[in-house]
Amino acid sequence: MYNLLKGKKGIIFGALDSKSIAWKVAERAHEEGAKFVLTNAPVAMRLGSITELAEKTGSEIIPADATSIMDLEDLVDGAMKILGGKIDFVLHSIGMSVNVRRGNHYTLQDYNFTKTGFDVSALSFHRVMSVLYKKDAMNEWGSIVALSYMAAQRVFPDYNDMADNKAYLESVARSFGYFFGRDKKVRVNTISQSPTPTTAGSGVKGFDGFIAYAEKMSPLGNATALECADYTISLFSDLTKKVTLQNLFHDGGFSNMGVSTAIMEGFMNSYEPTKEDVIEESKKSDKK
Ligand code: NAI
Numbered sequence: 001m002y003n004l005l006k007g008k009k010g011i012i013f014g015a016l017d018s019k020s021i022a023w024k025v026a027e028r029a030h031e032e033g034a035k036f037v038l039t040n041a042p043v044a045m046r047l048g049s050i051t052e053l054a055e056k057t058g059s060e061i062i063p064a065d066a067t068s069i070m071d072l073e074d075l076v077d078g079a080m081k082i083l084g085g086k087i088d089f090v091l092h093s094i095g096m097s098v099n100v101r102r103g104n105h106y107t108l109q110d111y112n113f114t115k116t117g118f119d120v121s122a123l124s125f126h127r128v129m130s131v132l133y134k135k136d137a138m139n140e141w142g143s144i145v146a147l148s149y150m151a152a153q154r155v156f157p158d159y160n161d162m163a164d165n166k167a168y169l170e171s172v173a174r175s176f177g178y179f180f181g182r183d184k185k186v187r188v189n190t191i192s193q194s195p196t197p198t199t200a201g202s203g204v205k206g207f208d209g210f211i212a213y214a215e216k217m218s219p220l221g222n223a224t225a226l227e228c229a230d231y232t233i234s235l236f237s238d239l240t241k242k243v244t245l246q247n248l249f250h251d252g253g254f255s256n257m258g259v260s261t262a263i264m265e266g267f268m269n270s271y272e273p274t275k276e277d278v279i280e281e282s283k284k285s286d287k288k
Helices: 021-031 042-047 050-057 067-081 098-101 111-134 162-184 208-216 225-236 261-270 275-285
Strands: 009-013 035-039 087-092 138-148 186-195 245-248
Touching: 009 021, 009 067, 009 225, 021 035, 021 042, 021 050, 021 087, 021 225, 035 050, 042 050, 050 245, 067 111, 098 186, 111 138, 111 275, 138 162, 138 225, 162 186, 162 245, 186 225, 208 261, 225 245, 245 261
Parallel strands: 009 035, 009 087, 087 138, 138 186, 186 245
Antiparallel strands: none
16 A cells, blocks of 8 residues: 555545445545545435445445535535545545436436436536535645546447436536636546446446446456546545546546457357348449
8 A cells, every 4th residue: 555645534425335436445545544434325324334334444424415415515514524624535426317227218218317317426516516615625636536437428328318417427527627626726537437346337227248348348358446446546646636627537448449359259250141131242342
């Protein structure tokens, strides 16, 4: 360990269980010498095992629903009181789509569900920053990170309305990041992470195929939750002070690939042209 976060104070949203990316970030932040408050939605306190993480890392928990300004204000006030001053780092690791949960197709959304998912997964990031900004709760050269996915830029049909939520999330990192940088010298970035087997990740239809495909496509293979935590720690540390307004891909190279030999071989092994395909191809070459 490198003591990268020695003396730093933070708030970590979204640790549900030991698979959660936020869980790994909390463990790594603790190892690197940080003190932090853990938070999650009140319902997640019952479903998950956050108290175990709190004991392990010597942290306190303040429940907060990220859709409630009042909860967030209490959280930020409470965290500053517990930690004895302003905050150096914040992790937003929150995502949930009701349409995905209920199996609604992207083209046939229930818009009340869409609104709820947007509120939880996307608008919450603006809300968190707005409360931190208004309360002047961040130290200079502090760092705010949210987690995103590449469906914000490219089509992944089963990612559903979360794709649109992530696009908004990344945009807010830039727009709010400008004001946070200009006025408070705080940086704001999103990390666009590989598919990862967590509760939120596994909820996406066809996740097993999704993750296996990304693994075969990426020259370095998929990034794990722990590797994502390592990257996040670097963004919280003083080694990345001038990195801001970025969406940073942490995906083993997936986002810059067209096709890999492994994917191509798999495709050709299972590809048997039909009689119609052969006729169609020969017509095309006749025309040339
Ligand atoms: P997770 O299911 O462990 O974490 C999601 C968290 O959001 C949970 O702790 C949940 O309690 C919290 N949450 C839901 N509603 C909330 C609310 N109203 N207020 C406060 N918290 C609330 O799953 P994971 O994968 O660790 O997700 C963390 C982030 O990483 C999410 O933003 C997700 O979209 C993102 N991500 C995940 C990937 C994956 O394949 N697992 C890939 C790329 C990004």
